[in-house]
Structure formats: C-alpha cells, structure tokens
Amino acid sequence: MAILIRTRLALALGVLAALPAVAADPPPVRLNVKPLLCVLDKNATACAVTFDIRWKSTRAAEYCLNDEALPAPLKCWPSAVSGETSHERQVTQDFLFWLSPPSGTEHVAEAKIEVLRVGSTDRRRERRSRHVWDVL
Numbered sequence: 242m243a244i245l246i247r248t249r250l251a252l253a254l255g256v257l258a259a260l261p262a263v264a265a266d267p268p269p270v271r272l273n274v275k276p277l278l279c280v281l282d283k284n285a286t287a288c289a290v291t292f293d294i295r296w297k298s299t300r301a302a303e304y305c306l307n308d309e310a311l312p313a314p315l316k317c318w319p320s321a322v323s324g325e326t327s328h329e330r331q332v333t334q335d336f337l338f339w340l341s342p343p344s345g346t347e348h349v350a351e352a353k354i355e356v357l358r359v360g361s362t363d364r365r366r367e368r369r370s371r372h373v374w375d376v377l
Contacts, residue, residue, distance in 0.1 A: 270298045272340055272350035279332040283360030287333045295325040296340055296350065305343045309336040317343055332356060 273295045279288045294306060301322045305314035308328070318324040332354065339351035 268350065269300065270296065270304070270340055270350040272296045272338065272352050274338050274352040274354065277352065277354055279354065279356045281356060281358050283358065287331045288356075290330060290332050292328045292330065292338070292354075293325075294328060294338060295323070297323045303343050304340045304349070307339050307341055309338075314341075314343070 275293045276290065279290055281288055296304065296306070298304065299322075301320050303317065303319050304321065304324070305317040306324075306326065307314050308330075310330075315328060316324075316326050333356065335353065335355050337351050337353055339348040341347050341349060
C-alpha cells in the first residue's frame with residue numbers, strides 16, 4: 242500500500258514538474274530593438290535615433306521587418322533564422338516595428354517604441370518647493 246502511494250506521488254510530482262517547462266517555451270520568433278524609449282524635453286519636438294534591430298527564429302523562413310510609418314517593409318531576409326540591421330529615424334510619437342511574412346500582414350513578432358516627454362508647461366510645477374517648517 243505504501244509503495245502504491247509513493248508511486249502515485251512520484252508520478253504526480255513528475256507531471257507537475259513537466260508543466261512549467263511546457264509553459265515556458267520560447268516564442269518561435271524573437272525581435273529585439275534598442276533603444277525602446279525616446280526621451281524628449283519640453284522644448285523638443287522629435288529625437289533622432291538609430292535603432293539596432295535584431296531578430297531570431299526557431300525555424301528558417303522569409304521574414305520582413307516593417308515600420309508602422311512606412312507602407313513597404315524596411316528589409317526582408319530570404320530563408321533565414323536570424324537577422325540584424327540598423328535604422329535611423331526621427332521619432333515624434335509611439336510606433337511599432339514588427340516582423341511578418343512578405344505576403345501577409347500577420348505580426349509574428351513586434352516591438353513598441355515609446356516617446357516620453359519630460360517637463361511640463363504647467364507653471365505650478367515650476368515654483369520652488371519649500372519645507373513645511375520654512376515660514377519666512
């Protein structure tokens with residue numbers, strides 16, 4: 242009886258140990274873009290950025306890199322499992338880079354580039370802050 246319980250317990254633990262490995266499988270295509278953030282001060286309207294773009298896939302296929310602002314792909318790789326390129330751009334608002342098959346609009350991997358505006362035109366924020374005990 243004790244052997245049967247131990248066997249069932251070992252089997253249950255083996256099944257539970259295998260579950261996270263299935264859930265943690267990497268995506269078939271991975272897209273890495275650097276930098277992911279453009280920081281603008283309150284007087285700037287855009288920032289000039291050179292993006293370093295790299296991708297890797299678990300299977301060879303034809304992939305095209307797309308930019309949300311352009312109608313045509315930036316670059317296509319025929320029958321490749323990885324690729325890299327750089328792209329210069331003036332950034333004024335958030336946008337996406339994505340990889341897709343050359344004939345489709347399907348996004349197999351994507352990276353969002355965000356614009357962060359620092360500073361404010363609100364005059365209340367420009368006042369000097371005072372300590373609570375500074376009454377003079």
